[in-house]
Amino acid sequence: MSADEQEPDKDGEEGTEAEAPQEEAAPENDAPENVVKFPGDATEHAQLMRMAEALLFAAAEPLDIDSIAARLPDGADVGAVIEDLQKAYESRGVNLVRIANKWMFRTADDLSFLMEREAVEQKRLSRAAMETLAIIAYHQPVTRAEIEEIRGVSVSKGTLDVLMETGWVRLRGRKRTPGRPVTYGTTEDFLVHFGLENVGDLPGLDELKAAGLLDGRLPPGFDIPNPSDTGGEGDGEFEDAAEPEYGAELDDHLEQEKSDDD
16 A cells, blocks of 8 residues: 555544534423413522422411521522512412411402302291291281281291391381381282292182191181282382381381381
């Protein structure tokens, strides 16, 4: 082999070879879109923010700075961690808020309506209220004294108040008798609730017996009147302006009526 045909230098040959492409390392701070992205790179500070976030999320009650610092590495700037964590959540559905110098996650104020839920509160009427309601329905317009006479016992203020709060009973007017006592009657809500077109559709004596709601031991001459929602003799619509003492002091109408009856 001649001098011109010397073997190529191995080092030179290796230097001319194409270098294999190298994969670029993915940014350490990349995160799914549904994960809160903290400012800056995945530094120690960002890790501290994640730790504080986990503590606050799992806590059953608000945490103060000392409680958070006790669970973070020594030397952590807890104040800066909480400040940046609060900024990261300020535009999200939950916010990091301070209450009584403690921190907690809470639903954003403008989304609080999503947490509201209408709940139907079931109230059971007492036997006295049911009896009073039946008397008013069948004997309307009727006064408190007349209700007590039919029931045979006194009617408490609370019983009539409950019936008026349900929206089934209303003040009908005043009876044209001495003392002009207030009369009571049923309302449109009463008809709607019980599926009646008018109070004349209330079941009569025979229907109540057939339904088993009345037993056979009724007193002689017992009868159920035909109710009317058009008012009775001497009855008129109750108007606050016409009766000022029953307007501004409507809550005391029963005590006033009792005084009138006495």
